[in-house]
Amino acid sequence: MHALLPTACEIPVDVYGGIQGAPGQDVVADEVPVAMVYNGISHAVMLASPCDFEDFALGFSLSEGILERPEQLFHLEIMVSEQGISLEMQIAGDCFARLRQQRRNMTGRTGCGLCGTESLAHAIRAIPRVPVQPVPDDEAVQRALHDLRNHQPLQKQTGATHGAAWCDNEGEIQGAREDIGRHNALDKLIGARIRSHGANAFENGFALVSSRASYEMVHKAAVSKMGCLVAVSAPTSLAIREAKRAGLMLVGFARPGRHVLYTLRESSRDGVGYEQ
Template structure:
């Protein structure tokens, strides 16, 4: 019998509903490095198929960490263009079965009509953003324009970097997850989410922020991600009006082009003591320069 969990109201980062699979498994392993192998225990990140179902219509199956699924469902729905606002998601229920998890949502009728018109079924691997795309024209959709915002100063970027690890509980245990965090204009981390997939972590963060702050979710701050800055990450940020994306790793050339089209600030190779600005939405303010 499937097990159902409301998951409404959100969960703290890394939290798992008692009826859902655990996000971390303890496994017996063999540790090599000496004359003979020795037994040991290892913490391994779980990866579960999560089906996203809208008014009974299955839209996508993503491989994800089984945490913060309400945030994930809302964030994915927004960045995929299924919903135009959080208020168009009326209800949500997580159903667990032997095969995986289903997030069953009830959405507004006009959203369902739009979904059916562009419906695609795909298995979304953690590193894949094009599964189910049928033509080159569909591969890179138009990117949304964002409202320009001040570029974060070095102090703000460094402050976010310095505290990101504190919000990466699953990564600390397993070494296998990505994080996405929303930082305010001074670099203080307001919210963070983790997942085995970098896109999923960003969707979870977007969903959590929208539930908590609505239209003010992405005002005066920036997104900090533990991954590279791929074009999908830029698209997702632009789709909800995020004006600045900061990545620990490298950007792709396409991500830089899309950031320019969106009018978004793109910062990458953010490391202790330095970062690289690949595009800025507008000149730095005096306040940001002296942060």
Template sequence: MSESRGVRVSQWRSLSTEEGPAGAHGPPGRVETADDCIASEVPVAFTFNRVSHVVMMASPCDLEDFAVGFSVTEGLVGSTDDIENVRVIPRTGGIELAMTINEAWFDRLATQRRNMAGRTGCGLCGAENIEQALRRPQPVGRALETSHTAMQNAVQALENHQPLQARTGAAHGAAWCSPQGDILALREDIGRHNALDKLIGGLLRSGSDPAAGFALVSSRASYEMVLKTAAAGMELILAVSAPTSLAVEFAERSGVTLVGFARPGRHNVYTFPERIMEWG
């Protein structure tokens, strides 16, 4: 194992094959062994007041942020004030995130016990019916103003802020950006939902106001990604890949500006374009 700046990877030997004309990369059909950096993936069990709630597959870094962000965006607590304690406990084969929450929220949680295991992040996390799955937070505010140029600045800077992705090619990133397009915080994980939960949890734990910036994610914009953005109070989510139909519908209902297909030089705005000023 090697670790730096919260990034954990494993060294493995791999067999690489390469095809091409002789002289470009050596003889055609070359086979060789090399060291690969493989992203760590471990089961992470969430327990509340010593009662098991869910098991997620995740990258074993920024776990306190994960605990707080997941709890808030899933509506398991009303705010960070309802979380009394978070402990990261190594277990055989995985990690436990042991949280203590106030009794009122724990009683509420006990009425909707849900089981889910073995998934790499899940925004719905075992909801028992359609009403639970399609829950809606309070509509977001209308204070954010940014620009097409600012969003492009953030998109072009994203790659340089993802050390785990650079080393393994297996991680999603979620960034918090200023209205001017500066990346102020970023979290990575093998799961896109996990990365966003970690980002939101980190912001809340540091006392930052998520609504003061916008989210940039290296994945598609699914319903649950927009849901988590809205639950944190962020008014805009910028996704490198495509949105889903339900994501667009939810963004319209919750007041979130949804931007997809964000690549250098282009992006598509699907909802509430009035938050975005012209190029400049």
């Protein structure tokens, strides 16, 4: 975990559970403003865990459609100040021109995915179709779910972070990222996988997130060409509709011993199948 700042801190607390309070220590997750700056222009400020900045910068840029390909990010400099973190990116000229036309301000995206969107016409973006891929079975989902906690050290410490993991079709977790924000955790996972695996980052597997499946989570998964998104909590109706449009298999309420399929792509192991 690459961190320029501590991801957690220990503070004194008073613990109550009886008649009198008792002094103790608690480990608390850190939360800092992280500015996404493109060619000198600040585009968005996120509240995020101070770690995995390279993954965050690339994953956010790709999942938000600012970049179409990772090679369009020419340079990244991580600037630390008393106010927070600035991710200073140099991107391709055509990407920057398109970004300036959008004129969106998304401060505080950990709370809601569309804060600052200028009009209803920009609120729901067109979602791409995902490639037909093999789908995980019940055993794979349960294996990944059981192992997720082992890939969330910050959550173990603080109880305050979300996790996003990429799993193969057998349910083995291939990599994971954490953040206080569910969108941020998924963006960090996207960036990490693409940095290490390139165009094949999301072939033959599924993403597992320790959160609800919102529209934004579905959209980020589809843009990244994931075939399946599994969420520990509930999906929204908009997320389900958009997943169907994308041909994305969407699983919610993934808990020990059960999970719910909201959109299903039936598929054989060779990737041939149909949608429901």
